[in-house]
Amino acid sequence: MFDYLRYYLSPLILLASVYGLYLGGPYVWISLLSLPVLAIGDALLPRDLASRHVRHDRLALVPVVLSCILWGASFVLLAWQAGHGDLSTANLIGAILSTGWIGTIVGLPAYHELLHRRDPLIRNFALLMQVFLMDGTRDIGHVTAHHIYVGTPKDHDTAVRGETLYGFMWRSAVRNFVLAQRLECEALEKRGKGRWSIGHRLWWAVGSLLALMVAMFLIGGWPAAGATLAAGLMSRFLLEAFNYFQHYGQVRREGAPICKRHVWNHLGMLTRAMTFEITNHAEHHLNSYAPYYANKPDLGAIRMPSVFMCFIAALVPPLWHHRIIMPALKRWDLEFASPEERELARAQNRAAGWPDWFTETTQAQTQSGAVAR
16 A cells, blocks of 8 residues: 555645645745755655556556646746735745746656656546646657667757756756757658648647747746746756756667666655656656556665766766766766767766776776786
């Protein structure tokens, strides 16, 4: 039973955020203030290496759908408070930051889970939720590019070595948007339609975004529309941060099999539950249709710190590079990468100005052998 209940952590966190937005005033900061609490808790608690025992898929879907509904409710309450809540400037900023933050860490994983479901009704509901990310075409690049080209130069969700979080979030968001439009144009052309005909998903996305802005304006005027836009854009760019931490620096030859090693897993006890296993991500790339609870931890993989700790470290790029990701990638290159991937990794290390640990390791082994002789 606990394997069902643990995933209600996500809607509970969202419910606390929604309640804070409902109360207004300083309470709008509740969800943002949960960040240090969750980060410390996830770091101190033991890693969660257990597989789940869930048999009833419909029951497992309940917290996912609840999280999406509460995610949408947080935007409605943000709009109301921005227009009618008599918030101070500081508290309005807090409401925007809280809504953007909670939409990323909790709302996004719920949307992602529904996006990969085969049920058309559930998947269309997920596509509708993309409006809160201010990009109604984000799924195109994710499904038809990221899941095919992960770890290759064609994947805009894989950060190259030496790239900072700040540069990656902007690059990934822009390139994924452009890629989605090109892929949609090509799909229409194959069906004998005009590349920018009325069936293009971009027009649906623009229409849904305009409808959202009109609805927010009716709730609370221009302040509500502006606050919604700011929170949504924050969630949109923080979405890319998830990919930054889950695929950073890993390489794969295009056409080679996708393996568990092409994902970094963050097996924190809290993050696995509150993100519907999006931080336990390896098996998802082997079968993207498998439900979240079916993903088993890769016990043989390099164990990364809590994703919260990774995020905080990445805000200071030298700390992220030298203390966390370079040691992990050195192990990945020497112990997990294929010979072809090692050549790709060496080229990226050279371009980033990183040490050539392949040569260093060979020299060390040679010296050790000479001493032994």
